Amino acid sequence: MIRASGLEKRYGARRVLVGVDLELPRDGFLLVTGPNGSGKTTLLRVIAGLVAPTRGRVEVDVHRGRLGFVAHEPLVYRELTALENLDLFGRLYRVPERRERIGMLLERFGLWEARSERVESYSRGMSQRLALCRAFLHDPDLLVLDEPYSSLDAESAALLDRELAELAGTRALVVSTHDPARVEPLATQRLVLT
Amino acid sequence: MRYLADVAALTRKDLRVELRAQDTLPAMLLFVLSMLVVFHFALPEGTGEDAAYGLLWVAIVFTALLGLARAWIPEQEHGVFDALVLAPCDRSAIWVGKTVATLAFLVAAQAVALPAFVLFFAPLDGVALAGVLLADVGICAVGSLMAAMAAAGRARELLLPLLLLPLSMPLIVGGVGSAVSTEPERYLLLLALYDGIFAVLSWASFEYVVTES
Numbered sequence: 001m002i003r004a005s006g007l008e009k010r011y012g013a014r015r016v017l018v019g020v021d022l023e024l025p026r027d028g029f030l031l032v033t034g035p036n037g038s039g040k041t042t043l044l045r046v047i048a049g050l051v052a053p054t055r056g057r058v059e060v061d062v063h064r065g066r067l068g069f070v071a072h073e074p075l076v077y078r079e080l081t082a083l084e085n086l087d088l089f090g091r092l093y094r095v096p097e098r099r100e101r102i103g104m105l106l107e108r109f110g111l112w113e114a115r116s117e118r119v120e121s122y123s124r125g126m127s128q129r130l131a132l133c134r135a136f137l138h139d140p141d142l143l144v145l146d147e148p149y150s151s152l153d154a155e156s157a158a159l160l161d162r163e164l165a166e167l168a169g170t171r172a173l174v175v176s177t178h179d180p181a182r183v184e185p186l187a188t189q190r191l192v193l194t
Numbered sequence: 195m196r197y198l199a200d201v202a203a204l205t206r207k208d209l210r211v212e213l214r215a216q217d218t219l220p221a222m223l224l225f226v227l228s229m230l231v232v233f234h235f236a237l238p239e240g241t242g243e244d245a246a247y248g249l250l251w252v253a254i255v256f257t258a259l260l261g262l263a264r265a266w267i268p269e270q271e272h273g274v275f276d277a278l279v280l281a282p283c284d285r286s287a288i289w290v291g292k293t294v295a296t297l298a299f300l301v302a303a304q305a306v307a308l309p310a311f312v313l314f315f316a317p318l319d320g321v322a323l324a325g326v327l328l329a330d331v332g333i334c335a336v337g338s339l340m341a342a343m344a345a346a347g348r349a350r351e352l353l354l355p356l357l358l359l360p361l362s363m364p365l366i367v368g369g370v371g372s373a374v375s376t377e378p379e380r381y382l383l384l385l386a387l388y389d390g391i392f393a394v395l396s397w398a399s400f401e402y403v404v405t406e407s
Contacts, residue, residue: 048276048280049280049405050276050279050280063282064280064281064282065281065282067280069276069277069280071273071276072273073272073273074272074273075272075273075274075276075277076272076274076277077207077211077268077272077274078268078271078272079210079211079214079215079268080207080210080211080214084207084210088203088204088207089277089281091199091200091203092200092203092204092278092281092282092283093281093282094196094282118214119272127272134277
């Protein structure tokens with residue numbers, strides 16, 4: 001699913017990624033760890049196709065419409081409600097039975113009651129749960145999750161644990177986290193950036 | 195059909211975001227009316243109508259700049275631009291949606307500004323109005339692309355006028371010409387040609403603007 005060799009990314013004189021090699025099969029689970037500034041976010045953005053590497057090669061064998069991405073920010077419109085945001089992305093991703101799928105995800109991530117409230121009124125944790133709904137909406141073949149546990153309360157984090165456990169082995173997952181113990185048992189590969 | 199459905203969804207989203215935030219249109223309206231009032235008092239009495247038409251175009255271009263400077267702000271907040279770029283729709287649909295929404299805001303501002311212009315300065319006939327509409331299309335088409343380019347940089351407010359104003363010169367020439375010339379059809383043709391060429395160029399190059407190669 002993902003094949004990368006000699007990946008390097010520079011921003012000016014600063015080298016963010018140096019010599020990263022990886023190969024992840026379709027049902028693999030890659031856990032990416034490392035201290036702040038080690039290049040975890042950059043690596044995930046390179047894999048998602050949002051950033052081009054300065055050197056090296058990366059091949060991701062999935063159409064961009066089959067990729068789900070969670071970033072540090074929720075990637076949703078603050079002025080729109082959760083329903084409106086998911087409806088927009090559901091249309092763009094051509095999700096079949098869109099309304100049912102949106103309703104099911106909002107229910108599962110505990111946002112159904114707040115579905116018609118604007119995202120600007122959401123807490124950070126609610127925004128993160130909405131970001132997860134957006135990433136899972138089109139049932140992607142490759143999930144790239146950058147710090148998905150960020151801002152989640154214990155209950156939501158446990159829910160995400162269960163979701164990832166269910167998804168592991170059925171599709172490719174790339175997860176970066178400062179709390180590797182949560183997903184360590186699911187990981188088939190580990191990459192420590194320094 | 196799918197392309198049009200994507201454009202419709204993206205345009206509807208932009209209109210809805212503006213309806214809720216009310217950041218852009220009220221500012222454009224206030225700005226264009228303020229400019230017309232300033233020009234009204236700044237122009238000496240007995241100044242010809244041609245000068246007034248020129249000032250109308252100053253007001254139109256700077257009002258459009260104001261709207262375009264805010265065009266991609268909702269996408270920049272919370273990083274939504276990344277989510278749009280990752281969606282499987284044709285990326286040019288993002289540009290078309292933004293252009294149509296910006297055009298709607300500009301036309302709405304002009305629906306108030308043009309009657310005010312007629313009240314303060316000079317009449318506008320059908321040909322002059324056609325010139326305004328054609329120029330609006332060109333400004334919004336090129337401006338949406340330039341605003342996306344500027345949004346990627348740090349000095350967005352500075353970069354957008356520097357990119358857009360030189361490209362707007364033919365539109366100003368065409369717009370003023372359609373209002374004051376004895377052969378306005380030549381200027382309307384210039385505007386239509388500009389719209390066609392630059393809309394296609396902007397449509398085709400948007401993909402390269404939003405992706406890092």
